[in-house]
Amino acid sequence: MSTSIKLKRTSVLRGTAQWLPASKSISNRALIINALAGGASELHNLSDANDTQLMLxxxxxxxxxxxxxxxxxTxxxxxxxxxxxxxxxxLTGxxxxxxxPIALLVDALRTLGVEIDYLEKEGYPPHRIKSFAGQKVQTISIRGDVSSQYISALMxxxxxxxxxxxxxxxxKIGSRPYIEMTAALMKHFGAQCTLLENKVIVPHQTYKPAAFTxxxxxxxxxxxxxxxxLADQAEILLPRLSLDSLQGDSKIVDIMKVLGVNAVLEKGLLKLTKTDHKKELHWDFTHCPDLAQTVAVICAVKNVTGYFTGLESLRIKETDRIAALQxxxxxxxxxxxxxxxxxxxxxPSAALPDSAYFNTYKDHRMAMAFxxxxxxxxxxxxxxxxxxxxYPNFWKDILSFGIPAT
Incomplete structure (x- = not known):
């Protein structure tokens, strides 16, 4: 493994991100639902991301x-x-x-009737699933402001x-689009659920195998x-993206209209070109927290003052992303x-240095944001x-755009 990668300044970008991965959020949900449906579904274009390969x-x-x-x-x-x-x-890692933390999910599963023990620190992995004698309750209360993944797991x-x-x-309900994504995928595999403002209702049903891409x-x-x-000139093409997407991070299209990028679908590819940008960005990242690092870097460089809310969940990601960003x-x-x-x-920055070294904190999004x-x-x-x-082939895509890397 390399200790670092050096990228030389390249201000004009034209090309196609051929190695853009499939959605790991959708892939991971499809794999769990398929397993619950008996494993007979045909799943196409699963993500090659390590998270999904682990799940698989x-x-x-x-x-x-x-x-x-x-x-x-996972x-x-x-x-x-x-x-x-x-x-x-x-389960360990x-x-x-x-x-x-995993206490909110473990507490919910214990309430259902699952016997789970922590093996080291209370409330954190590793933990051992011992038994499930049977369902004890039909209704569970769970916080919506920590991680939507707990909610999706239970759904x-x-x-x-x-x-x-x-x-x-x-x-407060965070990352609601991911809850809606889960509901949509459940429906694709034959299970209906009702989403209300602060309630999710799922009756007993049977998942059905189904083809899915x-x-x-x-x-x-x-x-x-x-x-x-950030480029002086750019025409970038992105494959296999839908503007009518299940993914909450498709909001990047709206954010980037403010920050100077226009996105249009042409012949099955999303084409990105430069346009004028505003001097301020007001944005609530509650439902798209994974975009925050990317947007912060853009604002820093383009002299855009950002007024952000909804960053609370960044503290419990792969690293404390707020501290890392700072x-x-x-x-x-x-x-x-x-x-x-x-x-x-x-x-924002008043003037950029000629070069800089960036730490990544074992966080994929820090590397790609900078x-x-x-x-x-x-x-x-x-x-x-x-x-x-x-995004296993991120650096391969960067090289394809002519950015020298060593």
Missing amino acids: RLVNSTDPIIDVEDAGT MRFLTAYFSVTRQQKT TSRMKER MIAPTLPQGLTLELTG VESDWSAASYWFSFAA NELRKIGADLIEIDSEHWTLK APLATRMDVEIEKPEVTRKS
């Missing part, structure tokens, strides 16, 4: 110990899946995974429960919007200032292999 391998694993590495979605979905399918498993197993399941969501990943596409925004933005003269627990201001700075300066990115988590 682990969902049918007979091993008693399941190592999800750094894949949070950890949460498999915890619920193994619980209701009465599989005795120990990297040192960072052992710092990411997907709900049809298999004899009484179905009603989820009462308390507090996964669309490209909008989170991955967001980095090419950043390249287009550290790395300061290297280019910008800053992400916390006004209070719900409001942040992005202070890579587009290669349109303005020479950059060096620490541990480039972290992108395998969601």
